[in-house]
Amino acid sequence: MLEGIFVDGLVFSLMVIGILISYRILDFADLTCDGSVATGAAVATMAIVNGLPIPLALVLSFLAGVLAGMVTAAIHNKLKIPGLLAGILTMTMLYSINLRILGNKANVPLLRVETLYSKLPKIFTYFSPEWASLVGTLLVVLFVKVLIDIFFRTDLGVSMGAMGGNEQMVISQGINPEVLKLMGIGISNGLIALSGGMLAQYQGFADANLGQGMIIQGLAAIMLGEFLFSTNRISLLTLRAILGAIMYKALMFFGRKYGYMIHITPNDFKLLTGILVIASLFIAQTRSVASSKGAKKKAMARSLARHEAALKEEN
Numbered sequence: 001m002l003e004g005i006f007v008d009g010l011v012f013s014l015m016v017i018g019i020l021i022s023y024r025i026l027d028f029a030d031l032t033c034d035g036s037v038a039t040g041a042a043v044a045t046m047a048i049v050n051g052l053p054i055p056l057a058l059v060l061s062f063l064a065g066v067l068a069g070m071v072t073a074a075i076h077n078k079l080k081i082p083g084l085l086a087g088i089l090t091m092t093m094l095y096s097i098n099l100r101i102l103g104n105k106a107n108v109p110l111l112r113v114e115t116l117y118s119k120l121p122k123i124f125t126y127f128s129p130e131w132a133s134l135v136g137t138l139l140v141v142l143f144v145k146v147l148i149d150i151f152f153r154t155d156l157g158v159s160m161g162a163m164g165g166n167e168q169m170v171i172s173q174g175i176n177p178e179v180l181k182l183m184g185i186g187i188s189n190g191l192i193a194l195s196g197g198m199l200a201q202y203q204g205f206a207d208a209n210l211g212q213g214m215i216i217q218g219l220a221a222i223m224l225g226e227f228l229f230s231t232n233r234i235s236l237l238t239l240r241a242i243l244g245a246i247m248y249k250a251l252m253f254f255g256r257k258y259g260y261m262i263h264i265t266p267n268d269f270k271l272l273t274g275i276l277v278i279a280s281l282f283i284a285q286t287r288s289v290a291s292s293k294g295a296k297k298k299a300m301a302r303s304l305a306r307h308e309a310a311l312k313e314e315n
Contacts, residue, residue: 003130003131003133003134004130004253005246005249005250005253006134006137006138006246007130007133007134007137007202008202008249008253009242009245009246009247009248009249009250010134010137010138010141010242010245010246011137011141011195011198011199011202012195012199012217012221012245012248012249013141013195013221013241013242013244013245013246014141014144014191014192014194014195014198015033015037015191015192015195015196015214015218015245016218016221016222016225016241016242016244016245017144017145017148017191017238017241017242018033018065018187018188018189018190018191018192018195018218019033019188019192019215019218019219019222020222020237020238020241021148021184021187021188021191022184022185022188022189023219023222024164024222024237025152025160025161025164025184025237026160026163026164026180026181026184026185026188027164027165028083028164028181028184028185029083029084029087030069030072030083030084030087030185030188030189031084031087031088031091031215032068032069032072032087032090032091032094032185032189032192033087033091033189033192033211033214033215033218034091034211034212034213034214034215035068035090035091035092035093035094035095035098035211036064036065036068036069036091036094036189036192036193036196036211037192037193037195037196037199037210037211037214038094038095038098038196038206038207038208038209038210038211039061039064039065039068039094039097039098039101039193039196040061040062040064040065040192040193040194040195040196040197040200041061041193041196041197041199041200041206041207041210042098042101042102042108042196042200042206042208043057043060043061043064043101043193043197044057044058044060044061044196044197044198044200044201044206045102045108045110045197045200045201045205045206046101046102046103046108046206047060047061048110048113048114048115048201049108049110049113054114054115054116054119054201057197058116058194058197058198061193061194061196061197062190062191062193062194062197063190064193065186065189065190065191065192065193065194065196066186066187066189066190066193067186068090068094068189068193069185069186069187069188069189069190070182070185070186071090072086072087072089072090072185072189073086073178073181073182073184073185073186074182075089075090076181077178077181077182091211095208098208099208102206102208106207106208106209107205107206107207107208108205108206109204109205110200110201110204110205110206111204111205115201115204116136116198116201116202117133117136117201117202120132120133120135120136120137121133123136124136133202137198140198141242144191144194145238145239145242148191148234148238149234149235149238151187152234153234156180156183157234159173159175159180160180160183160184161234163175163177163180163181163184192214196210196211213270213273216270216273216274216277217248217273219277220248220273220276220277221241221244221245221247221248222241222244223244223276223277224244224247224248224251224276225240225241225242225243225244225245225247226240226244227283228240228243228244252269255269255272256269
């Protein structure tokens with residue numbers, strides 16, 4: 001049971017890191033996620049069904065997500081359409097594309113082929129199948145996390161972060177923000193699609209409707225992680241996203257298992273997720289206001305102390 005929660009949370013965490021990049025680092029409200037996660041699942045599934053190696057299937061799912069994200073960024077850049085609407089357009093188009101990838105089927109199973117999660121117990125033979133899945137998933141997520149951390153420490157990655165904070169400053173440095181958005185949103189959706197590719201193998205099928213509501217779940221996980229600790233370091237931001245994803249999946253699991261005691265059914269989970277996001281936003285705003293007031297009081301106290309010290313020197 002515990003292993004399943006962690007595996008589910010770790011697979012989900014790749015998508016949360018992708019959402020973190022677009023919403024927090026780039027400050028780009030991107031709704032492509034709901035389509036690109038299903039695209040990653042569809043591409044990985046059809047690649048495995050057609051006999052391609054599992055690592056190659058995952059790479060292809062990542063590249064498919066990158067392409068989807070770049071389409072969103074291109075619509076935003078070239079047609080001057082707001083990012084939110086550009087993401088909705090791409091997400092809508094991806095539904096039809098995903099059906100095409102799946103051979104005009106809404107659902108394609110992976111039960112008769114070897115997947116990552118049927119192969120991991122054969123690799124880590126000294127673990128039980130559940131723990132083998134956990135160890136394998138953890139290694140993949142840590143590998144991706146390290147790559148993302150390294151990337152955002154490069155000049156290009158720092159420029160992307162700076163653009164999210166102040167786009168005009170990036171322009172004044174002679175950097176084209178359209179290129180940064182193209183790359184940043186591409187990487188974001190690449191990670192989301194990679195998560196979809198792993199999720200399809202974990203649950204044993206790909207579904208064209210897999211991505212419904214994923215963006216809200218991802219934001220809820222990010223906000224849960226933000227309650228753990230405050231930081232601006234990329235390595236801790238990605239760690240916080242991973243922990244938030246695991247916490248979210250744990251909450252959903254215990255909600256399914258014990259929710260009947262307070263008459264909660266699986267039909268209520270999207271409502272509860274929305275309430276969780278609203279509550280997190282309210283708490284975050286309250287903390288921000290309190291922190292701002294505290295900072296003003298400290299500044300006034302320091303100013304008053306300096307003024308009193310100056311008066312004493314004059315006397």
